[in-house]
Amino acid sequence: MCAVNPDTPSPPVVKRMRLRYAGTCARCGAAIDAGTLADYDRSARTVACVSCEPQQACAEPAAGSEPSEELPAPRDPITESAPSLEAVDGVAGASAAAEFQRRHEARQKRVQARHPRLGRFLLAAFDDPSSTTAWSKGAVGEEQLGQAFAKKAGDQLRVLNDRAIPKTRANIDHLVVCPSGVFVVDAKRYEDARPKLQVTGWPFGPRREWLYVGGRERTKLVEGMHKQLSLVRDALAHRPDVAVCGVLCFVDADWPVIGGSFTVRDVQVMWPKKLIAMLGEPGPLGVDEIADVQWELHEAFPRHRQSG
Template structure:
């Protein structure tokens, strides 16, 4: 808008209510969006009218406008099941192993299975599922009008998934649950004055920086859906880890590495997003990122 840099004429993606006359503005209606107040108003309330462009030339609708379809309630959205895809993969691998052993040893298969351990590559799926289930259960308990969550969302055109998404007054949080029992996450910094600074995520003394790489990709996927108007933050949440008594959480490459209770505190902080916009952002993410 020429007269007001904080206002923009746009076609509404969602139904809204005029802040001046409380008229209903259906999705698809042209209106004025105020970036500061995050409100919309009818074109007729814009001042001066000359800045509105060719609105007067638009032909009136030949039929009366239909009442806008109400947004579905959270119960109607597929919010996903925490750890569902990891649990399915674990069960698939476990069943395949049992079938293979019993097929090769019809008489002793049961005994062999009882006395032998599962492969490590199979156990990690069970460990991952348990972590996602525990964190997701607590997020569901905290959910409400000011905290809406999604679980186990498929990243389009890949086999990868996002463990949890939380839409809050402070923005959108992309959360990856990690259950590394008894292991300590730490930040290792190499280089500096004479060499390029390199930050590495160490877990139990092992280089786990690839977890940061994966999270930054997930954040970019979500940011591509919601745009730059809403902050998007990445979190690696370590459950049952060996955290120090004082502090211990840190940030590297804009990814927060924390324990569950600190994450829950952040998710309940106040911010600029109000419940209607939180619900809209939650719905948009649920529709664009299907359950895995």
């Protein structure tokens, strides 16, 4: 489970992070470029070079010595004029819907080109293949989950929908930042199919966990989630105290009345209502850090080109 114990100590006052904007080191006065790893003092709202040792306070200057010139108050690179996002950023399901439309239109053109006279009849008589309609169904699932997130979104729950993975055509359905950490959520819509955990090997051999949906082995969904988790953890490597958890959320599935959720290979599997409840649990992240993490993830995983 990724939920954080409410008794977990609060984040330290000094936080090592990458700056959104350029700032000035409060210890040596040197300029610090945007994107540089630096120490941010939340209480004083100042930044410092990671290579600078904290200065010891002097009670009084030595006799006969000239008072040192005070450095100007440094600009706060975290909060002053910092860009901000809405609690919900991006359009859920936009890229999946666009991919469905692209495939649908490509098929229409192919059929009409091959059968100039019968093309319209064939298109009306035969539906798109399942490899095409799957994108439409997936878009609906993402939209439904995105709407559920939007109802709960605010300062303590921020959402990034439909994020592009740089240098690939792939995307991340949802990134949710809340008090207990970051949740990478992959929305899946397998109508009336029941997700189940199957364990092999144990107790007489190595334990192996498998994901089945509607009786079919779908462990590749878990493997895909682990790839996304690796990317998100790399983007937040400078925040080792922020938990990053993976969730496969099945929309319109055949869930049992009691129980049903489970964890397979460290990825949680559940339905939307249970996920929403879990995202509302307490944790160590405050509203400022939640906003900071949302922005950093936005920079690492920008809006998909179809999300506007």
